[in-house]
Amino acid sequence: MRAPGGSQGGREAVAGDILLSVEDVSLSFGGVKAVSGVSFDIRKGEIRAIIGPNGAGKTSMLNVINGFYHPQQGRITFKGEARPRMRPHDAAHGGIARTFQNVALFRGMSALDNIMAGRTLKMNANFFWQMLRYGPAMREEVEHRHKVEEIIDFLKIQEIRRTPVGRLPYGLQKRVELGRALAMEPELLLLDEPMAGMNLEEKEDMSRYILDMNDYFGTTVALIEHDMGVVMDLSDRVVVLDHGIKIADGTPDEIKGNQAVIDAYLGVAH
Amino acid sequence: MDILYSIFIDPFAQMIGAPDLLVQTLWDGLVGGMLYALIALGFVLIFKASGVFNFAQGIMVVFAGLTLVGLYEAGVPAFIALALAIAVMYGLAFAVERVVLRPLVNQPDIILFMATFGITYFLIGFGEFVFGGDPKVMITDDLYLPKGSFNVKMLGGIVNFQRLDIVAVVVASIMVAALAVFFSKTRIGRALRAVADSHSAALSVGISLEQIWVIVWFAAGLVALVTGIFWGARSNVSFALEVIALKALPVLILGGFTSIPGAIVGGLIIGVGEKLAEFYWGPLVGGGTDAWFAYVIALVFLLFRPQGLFGEKIIERV
Amino acid sequence: MLYREAGQFKTSYASDQAIFPILQDRIGIVVILAVAFTLPLYADDFIVNAVMIPFLIFSLAAIGLNLLTGYTGQLSLGTGAFMGVGAYACYKLTTIWPDVNIIVWVVCSGFFSAAVGAVFGLPSLRIKGFYLAIATLAAQFFLEWCFIRIPWLYNENISGAIEVPQRELFNIIVTGPRATAETRYYVVLCLVVAMTWIASNLMHGRIGRTWMAVRDMDIAAELMGIRLLPTKLMAFAVSSFYCGVAGALMVFLWYGGAEPAVFNINQSFTILFMIIIGGLGSLLGSFLGAALIYVLPIALRFGPELLGLHMHAATVEHVTFMVVGILIIFFLIAEPAGLARLWQIGKQKLRVWPFPY
Numbered sequence: 001m002r003a004p005g006g007s008q009g010g011r012e013a014v015a016g017d018i019l020l021s022v023e024d025v026s027l028s029f030g031g032v033k034a035v036s037g038v039s040f041d042i043r044k045g046e047i048r049a050i051i052g053p054n055g056a057g058k059t060s061m062l063n064v065i066n067g068f069y070h071p072q073q074g075r076i077t078f079k080g081e082a083r084p085r086m087r088p089h090d091a092a093h094g095g096i097a098r099t100f101q102n103v104a105l106f107r108g109m110s111a112l113d114n115i116m117a118g119r120t121l122k123m124n125a126n127f128f129w130q131m132l133r134y135g136p137a138m139r140e141e142v143e144h145r146h147k148v149e150e151i152i153d154f155l156k157i158q159e160i161r162r163t164p165v166g167r168l169p170y171g172l173q174k175r176v177e178l179g180r181a182l183a184m185e186p187e188l189l190l191l192d193e194p195m196a197g198m199n200l201e202e203k204e205d206m207s208r209y210i211l212d213m214n215d216y217f218g219t220t221v222a223l224i225e226h227d228m229g230v231v232m233d234l235s236d237r238v239v240v241l242d243h244g245i246k247i248a249d250g251t252p253d254e255i256k257g258n259q260a261v262i263d264a265y266l267g268v269a270h
Numbered sequence: 271m272d273i274l275y276s277i278f279i280d281p282f283a284q285m286i287g288a289p290d291l292l293v294q295t296l297w298d299g300l301v302g303g304m305l306y307a308l309i310a311l312g313f314v315l316i317f318k319a320s321g322v323f324n325f326a327q328g329i330m331v332v333f334a335g336l337t338l339v340g341l342y343e344a345g346v347p348a349f350i351a352l353a354l355a356i357a358v359m360y361g362l363a364f365a366v367e368r369v370v371l372r373p374l375v376n377q378p379d380i381i382l383f384m385a386t387f388g389i390t391y392f393l394i395g396f397g398e399f400v401f402g403g404d405p406k407v408m409i410t411d412d413l414y415l416p417k418g419s420f421n422v423k424m425l426g427g428i429v430n431f432q433r434l435d436i437v438a439v440v441v442a443s444i445m446v447a448a449l450a451v452f453f454s455k456t457r458i459g460r461a462l463r464a465v466a467d468s469h470s471a472a473l474s475v476g477i478s479l480e481q482i483w484v485i486v487w488f489a490a491g492l493v494a495l496v497t498g499i500f501w502g503a504r505s506n507v508s509f510a511l512e513v514i515a516l517k518a519l520p521v522l523i524l525g526g527f528t529s530i531p532g533a534i535v536g537g538l539i540i541g542v543g544e545k546l547a548e549f550y551w552g553p554l555v556g557g558g559t560d561a562w563f564a565y566v567i568a569l570v571f572l573l574f575r576p577q578g579l580f581g582e583k584i585i586e587r588v
Numbered sequence: 589m590l591y592r593e594a595g596q597f598k599t600s601y602a603s604d605q606a607i608f609p610i611l612q613d614r615i616g617i618v619v620i621l622a623v624a625f626t627l628p629l630y631a632d633d634f635i636v637n638a639v640m641i642p643f644l645i646f647s648l649a650a651i652g653l654n655l656l657t658g659y660t661g662q663l664s665l666g667t668g669a670f671m672g673v674g675a676y677a678c679y680k681l682t683t684i685w686p687d688v689n690i691i692v693w694v695v696c697s698g699f700f701s702a703a704v705g706a707v708f709g710l711p712s713l714r715i716k717g718f719y720l721a722i723a724t725l726a727a728q729f730f731l732e733w734c735f736i737r738i739p740w741l742y743n744e745n746i747s748g749a750i751e752v753p754q755r756e757l758f759n760i761i762v763t764g765p766r767a768t769a770e771t772r773y774y775v776v777l778c779l780v781v782a783m784t785w786i787a788s789n790l791m792h793g794r795i796g797r798t799w800m801a802v803r804d805m806d807i808a809a810e811l812m813g814i815r816l817l818p819t820k821l822m823a824f825a826v827s828s829f830y831c832g833v834a835g836a837l838m839v840f841l842w843y844g845g846a847e848p849a850v851f852n853i854n855q856s857f858t859i860l861f862m863i864i865i866g867g868l869g870s871l872l873g874s875f876l877g878a879a880l881i882y883v884l885p886i887a888l889r890f891g892p893e894l895l896g897l898h899m900h901a902a903t904v905e906h907v908t909f910m911v912v913g914i915l916i917i918f919f920l921i922a923e924p925a926g927l928a929r930l931w932q933i934g935k936q937k938l939r940v941w942p943f944p945y
Binding site for chain 2: 663711714715717718719721722723725726729730732733736737738853857860861864902903905906907908909910911912913914915916917920921924
């Protein structure tokens, strides 16, 4: 694992243009403000962490980026294009993939089928060939199976290919979910607490996958995580939310020393 | 133009031209709607307390009525038969909790929903097996229910009221009021509402789910018995009523699944609506529209206001 | 020992992606098909006409509903009506253009019910679960009403019923009272086998995965770029297509005529129970469920008689209702995946037999 704060200089060079920018976004449900006036950006190739205490609006932020919620105010620009009424499947077309805080796998399907489902967008054999399972349909099926097997190898889940995911232990489910997101070959991958409920060893594995994926596939990652050690180790830049407001933004080192962040986590007498 | 005239103008002209007929239609619709509302009420009771969408409620109505009449025909005096029928409904509630609900606790809603299809079929088979499949006549006389009708002169015509219908309206109102008091004032009622909010939270403060479920299913069974008596008195007691009992489903969509006032208002709207539609617009399409009118209304509602008239807006969390 | 995949190595993903990757399964399918196609040679007319033909037709309808409810997770109570659309469409088509091959019309009638099914599937965008079930009830009752009240649909017959005219296929009488049970059996069998094969292909490919994804977790499915409405509408359409063809087959190759009551709500329930008991999300389950639900009353009628007991027809019906009700509850509690899952467990046991550890 990368030494804390040691290699940011090198990583900054990798990170390039702005991939996604969030400008002055506000979102509320009824009277409750989940996010208000938040702005930040994500650069191509970086690992961007979003942290904050419970209820800070982190997951809501991801849901806005995804298109599940539409902000009442502000805008999201992805690859230089603002899409105000973007739906989740538009986000998928654009190259945004996502994992969930509570694993959202297709429970009735095998691990293999789950990851194959991640390839849906890349497959286009028409209904006729699908009916016959022949010609283009079969070719496509085999071709994508190759890709999926690469991901299965990468995540070391060969043994559980045929197991219905509902029967897998939690740690493996998280891994399959990551595989499904990877199968989409996304440009931006949103990870919502990828290590929640894992033990140390599993966390180390998962961190390794995230870093490797970022290195090999060049996937830009935005992740929410509560484990500060992991966040500081993995990420290039961190944005901190509290009560729906951005209170800090910067490199892990900057964040560590930030008084507002320390207050938010430890609590101050108001 | 003829068609537009007969859709948009003629029916209203008829309404104004013969207001007595309009009142008669409205009254018939209200009484019919009240019976739908009573079935829907049983649904709501169970749904509120256990989150189970009880498809068998309509069948419970017929089953309760059939038990009452069947026991009477077997020589049991009317009021003892009534007491026994109540006991049978308690037994049913107990059995359902033991055999169906308890093993299926924590299953997805849709599984429980389908399990109530099983209850429906079992009750149909069991009821007919024990009491025979022929339609039966409700024992109105022995239960001292009034019969016959009287006419009231109004609006330049005569409107006919069945005495039975008036008693039905009164009894239904008393029952709804009693349930409302039960829910808001008694200890069990408060526990019921707690269970409705969260099963696990209710468990953690020491409310026995099993007991609550038996109570709500029994309450729904009682509502079913009352409904069965009045409905049976209007037509016959037989499982052919099953199809009519399904009308309570669109009522629920209108009223919302958790609202008792919703069930009542929804029932009345559906009852009046389908009578008016059938009487004034039905002839244009050949009649029989009351077979589907309620469902189409529900469908329109589902598209524009899925939470019903009184339901709370459902916010889906991601 | 006989049922093992040991030693059968896959050398390509294509063979690993096959629908029956294990050799013994492929042999099993061939044997079943061989038996099915030679059945009329040694079975009497009663078995062919009153058991096999209805069994196959119900299986097809069950597959149709299973595609929608079992695979896509959209509960429908309108199956009976969608079958009716197929039957009435086929009747109209063949009476308007009598010279066209009847099989063409049977298949075409599926397109009509597919269109109707898709229209009634529109609410599935906004609602799910039992809300959707109630919306499909609207389809059931409205269409049933149409079958009764629109005389054009049954060519203004006084009886209000449709009667199947005689039609030939390659000079062999296929429909109508003079068609033999064997002919009708073979027509039904061929169609059911072909459509099962197609359903299996669809469910093992991309389309099947998107449907199951919508069933298991619609939010995540949307995130994979799956558009929910087109996916659900397609499931409604394909499902109704199967149901429509089943309805047309039912009237043309089994009953020989039908009243609207054939397509009432109870028919919808019967098919639904078949897939609950057989197994939601399983093609095999559709067959097993159809067999059980259809054979049960027959068994109840003749079983006790063999033992010397006599049961009234009405009593048989009542007991059937009770048993079906109990079976549904039993399967939902004990094995929500139905008979098909039991079959799988059996196979798994067989695979490791006689050394289970």
